[in-house]
Amino acid sequence: MSIQNTTADQQHNPAVLLDLKHISLSFGGVKAITDISFDIYEGEVRAIIGPNGAGKSSMLNVINGFYHPQQGEIWFDGKHRQAMKPYEIAYQGIARTFQNIALFKGMSVLDNIMTGRFTHMSKNLFWQALWKGPAEQEEIANRELVEHVIDFLEIQAIRKTPVGRLPYGLQKRVELGRALAAQPKLLLLDEPMAGMNVEEKEDMCRFILDVNDTFGTTIALIEHDMGVVMDISDRVVVLDYGRKIGDGNPDDVRNDQTVIDAYLGVSH
Amino acid sequence: MFYRESGDFKKTYQDDSQTFPIKFDRRRYYVVMAIAFLVLPMFMTDYFANAMMIPFLVWAIAALGLNILVGYCGQLSLGTGGFMAVGAYATYKLMTSFPGMDMFSVVLLSGFVTALVGMIFGLPSLRIKGFYLAVATLAAQFFLVWLLNKVPWFYNYSASGQITAPERSIFGIIITGPHASPITGYLFCLILAVGLAWVARNLTRGRLGRSWMAIRDMDIAAEIIGVNPLMAKLSAFAVSSFFVGVAGSLFFSVYLGAAEVTEAFSINVSFAVLFMVIIGGLGSIFGSFVGAAFMVLMPVLLKNILVGGFGWPTDLAAHLEFIIVGALIVIFLIVEPHGLAQMARVLKEKLRLWPFPH
Numbered sequence: 184m185s186i187q188n189t190t191a192d193q194q195h196n197p198a199v200l201l202d203l204k205h206i207s208l209s210f211g212g213v214k215a216i217t218d219i220s221f222d223i224y225e226g227e228v229r230a231i232i233g234p235n236g237a238g239k240s241s242m243l244n245v246i247n248g249f250y251h252p253q254q255g256e257i258w259f260d261g262k263h264r265q266a267m268k269p270y271e272i273a274y275q276g277i278a279r280t281f282q283n284i285a286l287f288k289g290m291s292v293l294d295n296i297m298t299g300r301f302t303h304m305s306k307n308l309f310w311q312a313l314w315k316g317p318a319e320q321e322e323i324a325n326r327e328l329v330e331h332v333i334d335f336l337e338i339q340a341i342r343k344t345p346v347g348r349l350p351y352g353l354q355k356r357v358e359l360g361r362a363l364a365a366q367p368k369l370l371l372l373d374e375p376m377a378g379m380n381v382e383e384k385e386d387m388c389r390f391i392l393d394v395n396d397t398f399g400t401t402i403a404l405i406e407h408d409m410g411v412v413m414d415i416s417d418r419v420v421v422l423d424y425g426r427k428i429g430d431g432n433p434d435d436v437r438n439d440q441t442v443i444d445a446y447l448g449v450s451h
Numbered sequence: 452m453f454y455r456e457s458g459d460f461k462k463t464y465q466d467d468s469q470t471f472p473i474k475f476d477r478r479r480y481y482v483v484m485a486i487a488f489l490v491l492p493m494f495m496t497d498y499f500a501n502a503m504m505i506p507f508l509v510w511a512i513a514a515l516g517l518n519i520l521v522g523y524c525g526q527l528s529l530g531t532g533g534f535m536a537v538g539a540y541a542t543y544k545l546m547t548s549f550p551g552m553d554m555f556s557v558v559l560l561s562g563f564v565t566a567l568v569g570m571i572f573g574l575p576s577l578r579i580k581g582f583y584l585a586v587a588t589l590a591a592q593f594f595l596v597w598l599l600n601k602v603p604w605f606y607n608y609s610a611s612g613q614i615t616a617p618e619r620s621i622f623g624i625i626i627t628g629p630h631a632s633p634i635t636g637y638l639f640c641l642i643l644a645v646g647l648a649w650v651a652r653n654l655t656r657g658r659l660g661r662s663w664m665a666i667r668d669m670d671i672a673a674e675i676i677g678v679n680p681l682m683a684k685l686s687a688f689a690v691s692s693f694f695v696g697v698a699g700s701l702f703f704s705v706y707l708g709a710a711e712v713t714e715a716f717s718i719n720v721s722f723a724v725l726f727m728v729i730i731g732g733l734g735s736i737f738g739s740f741v742g743a744a745f746m747v748l749m750p751v752l753l754k755n756i757l758v759g760g761f762g763w764p765t766d767l768a769a770h771l772e773f774i775i776v777g778a779l780i781v782i783f784l785i786v787e788p789h790g791l792a793q794m795a796r797v798l799k800e801k802l803r804l805w806p807f808p809h
Contacts, residue, residue: 270678308654
């Protein structure tokens with residue numbers, strides 16, 4: 184097979200965690216993504232930017248298996264990925280947060296983050312019904328890890344609060360916590376700072392950078408706040424009308440004429 | 452003042468995740484258990500056991516089962532009556548085919564049979580949600596009742612089409628049949644109800660329960676986190692049907708003694724159990740018991756007050772009973788749409804600060 188190919192790639196690149204090759208996705212006649220290729224290195228913060236409707240969220244949905252592209256290949260962790268269900272992809276080590284918060288409203292913060300440990304727990308129905316014994320041990324072992332995440336995100340005080348009662352900024356943080364609890368190889372963040380004030384944005388930036396530093400988690404994020412994107416990302420890919428129009432480090436992208444045109448418009 | 456968690460520090464995660472983290476709650480639970488197991492059987496009259504406690508426990512088990520499906524997993528079901536019928540007929544077939552089998556095995560096996568049937572009827576839940584699923588489960592209700600009525604093998608070709616519970620026992624104690632004492636029946640139901648409530652609590656606080664609630668609250672996010680919707684929904688249907696099957700089994704064998712499927716397990720049963728769950732509180736184990744108590748005990752209580760206390764004619768009392776219970780349901784739902792369990796929760800929060808709420 185063409186596994187040879189990736190090792191060749193890895194020689195002149197840092198290790199590539201995710202490689203998207205010529206992805207095209209359309210819904211009926213609407214082309215959401217047209218022939219986009221980019222890669223994400225292990226351990227980097229990769230930003231995906233673009234005007235509204237550029238296909239950024241569709242791209243994330245392709246990566247975690249909600250949409251299956253009509254054309255193109257996805258290589259994850261050195262392996263060609265076949266079409267999979269989203270929950271199978273979770274087992275491969277991809278976690279994400281959503282643009283509009285998708286927390287489990289009826290559950291406490293702790294339970295929400297514990298749900299993030301789902302893929303790491305395996306005791307069957309019988310043991311869970313008994314509780315005492317293996318199921319409880321597994322629960323406690325995972326609880327310890329979840330408590331680390333809670334400490335890390337500084338949400339100790341609200342761990343037993345139902346998430347529905349929390350303010351927006353904290354909900355975003357809990358959602359990040361839920362994704363982190365899964366200890367993903369690749370963390371996808373869909374507009375983690377949308378609707379936040381400056382302090383909350385600063386907090387969130389700090390968390391994202393800390394996650395990247397301390398856990399070495401690879402992060403792909405969509406964000407509209409250009410200041411944030413330019414500050415925290417290692418490389419940026421720019422989409423417009425479902426096509427890639429720019430790719431590179433933040434400074435190059437900022438000075439790229441096509442990118443400026445896409446954002447500011449061109450005089451005709 | 453006595454209902455406090457301050458000073459009650461948890462040092463291990465095990466302590467922190469226990470069912471009753473507050474000492475007062477824990478003690479109250481032990482007291483309730485002691486009363487139910489030791490005190491009540493000593494002072495209970497046959498009427499009290501037969502008309503109140505046994506149906507209360509049976510319906511509580513059914514409500515517990517439906518609550519797992521509707522309250523925890525968010526899959527609306529109107530097939531409860533049909534599934535109870537499956538439990539009852541499985542019990543009847545097991546009792547008549549294997550006369551030597553003890554009652555615990557019979558009841559639990561009936562539960563497993565119902566779980567299987569429930570899983571089959573749970574399959575549509577993968578494609579349809581909400582009200583549409585309710586209609587699909589309604590099909591289960593009508594189909595199962597029709598099937599059990601139509602195929603004579605299920606009622607051993609009896610001329611009346613009825614099933615009658617023969618006499619069966621555990622360790623020489625008669626549980627079913629005409630010679631069974633209501634008090635042993637009560638204890639038998641109590642053991643199962645407490646055991647199943649414990650199982651329900653364990654399942655809902657662990658990995659499986661979280662996967663159910665995740666599917667209920669936000670199915671897309673649940674899938675992203677690794678929850679297989681197929682497994683989560685089918686396991687909820689299986690566990691729920693198991694409980695409902697056990698309830699149906701007890702309803703037939705211990706409570707009724709004889710049953711005819713179109714009467715005993717009609718659509719009314721499905722609605723009654725759904726009301727219990729809604730009034731008691733969706734997603735609450737305690738709520739299932741309270742809801743069952745409300746729907747079973749309230750009418751009996753009203754009847755005793757109206758007929759016994761005021762000496763009114765029985766037919767007038769029966770009509771008034773409907774009016775009062777109906778009105779109470781509406782009032783409760785207006786005051787607290789999240790059920791009696793939520794009321795208890797609010798009361799608890801108030802009690803924590805009482806008498807100094809500021």
